[in-house]
Amino acid sequence: MALTIAVDGPAASGKGTISKALAAHFAFAHLDTGLLYRAVGAQLLQGADPLEAARSLRAEDIDADALRNSAVAQAASKVAAIPEVRQALLDFQRAFARRAGGAVLDGRDIGTVICPEAEVKLYVTASDEVRAERRYLELSAKGQDVTPEGVLEDLQARDKRDSERATAPLKAAEDAILLDTSELSIDDAVARCVAAVDAVRNAG
Numbered sequence: 001m002a003l004t005i006a007v008d009g010p011a012a013s014g015k016g017t018i019s020k021a022l023a024a025h026f027a028f029a030h031l032d033t034g035l036l037y038r039a040v041g042a043q044l045l046q047g048a049d050p051l052e053a054a055r056s057l058r059a060e061d062i063d064a065d066a067l068r069n070s071a072v073a074q075a076a077s078k079v080a081a082i083p084e085v086r087q088a089l090l091d092f093q094r095a096f097a098r099r100a101g102g103a104v105l106d107g108r109d110i111g112t113v114i115c116p117e118a119e120v121k122l123y124v125t126a127s128d129e130v131r132a133e134r135r136y137l138e139l140s141a142k143g144q145d146v147t148p149e150g151v152l153e154d155l156q157a158r159d160k161r162d163s164e165r166a167t168a169p170l171k172a173a174e175d176a177i178l179l180d181t182s183e184l185s186i187d188d189a190v191a192r193c194v195a196a197v198d199a200v201r202n203a204g
Contacts, residue, residue, distance in 0.1 A: 002102045003028070004117075005197060006110035009124035010159050010170060011073070012131035012138075014181040014189055018124055019106035021190040022197065026104075031096050033107035033114070034076065036089050038067040041075030050079040054088035069144060070154055077158045080108075081165040090114065108162055111173035120200050122193055123172035126182040131155055 005022055009015040016032055023030035036054075039061045043053035079085050090113075097103050097115045105114065111121035126134075132152035139146045162170040172178060177196050181189045 002100055003119045003197070003200065004097045004102070004115050005104040005120045005122070006097075006115045006118035006173070006176075007104065007106040007122045007124060007193075008108055008111050008170070008172065008176065009106075009122075010108075010131065010162070011155055012135040013124045013126045014134075014184075014186065015106045015122075015124040017186055018122070018179075018181075018190055018193055019104045021186075022193055023104040025190075025194055026102060026197065028102035028104050029096065029099055030104045031093065031106075032064070033089075033093055033105055033110065035062050035064060035067060036092070037076040037080045037085075038072050040079045040085060040089075041077075042067055042072050044075050044079055045071060050082055051084050051088065054079070054085045057089070057092075068138075068142070070139065070146065070151075073158065074154065077161050081161065081167065083167040086113075086167055108170040109168035111176050112171060113168045116173070119204070120197050121173045121176040122179060122196065123176040124179050124181060124189075126180060128152060128156060128159075130182045 007015045007019045020030055036057065039057055040050055040053045044050050093105065093114045097105055111118055132148060132155050135155060136146060136148045136151040179189060179192060
């Protein structure tokens with residue numbers, strides 16, 4: 001049974017780690033849709049028109065390591081608020097979601113806009129403080145010059161922009177399974193999500 005698993009949530013909630021673990025567990029393909037917007041955001045920072053960047057995005061533009069920094073994250077949030085950019089990336093994401101072998105997509109509007117028909121919808125979140133600490137440790141480990149206060153401020157600004165944008169705001173789908181990872185180990189969080197997917201597979 002091929003499934004589409006939609007995993008949404010704010011930055012540093014654990015959704016990316018959970019999505020990769022689910023994809024590995026079930027041998028599904030995985031797409032971090034945020035990288036599409038980060039790739040467009042990175043081109044915006046270089047002076048490109050965001051809509052043209054979205055329309056001409058290539059696989060080689062999506063380099064996860066190069067795109068994981070605060071400046072690109074903020075630019076990604078800005079281009080993600082442009083309806084035409086979202087539309088340009090929509091077909092790619094939907095085609096990926098319906099591949100025969102099953103797929104896991106994580107982002108901010110997968111269960112609400114990209115794949116409202118997904119068989120499994122998860123909304124992963126955590127407190128602002130926990131998310132900021134996770135992101136601070138991640139960026140610091142990569143040698144980036146950040147402070148805990150600055151990371152928290154960036155996260156909250158991004159959350160506000162993503163939640164309040166007119167097109168595809170960050171929110172949980174009405175039928176999503178909510179998971180707060182603030183006090184969960186990654187193994188426990190993944191186990192709960194695997195159980196949720198198994199329940200759907202068994203029911204089908």
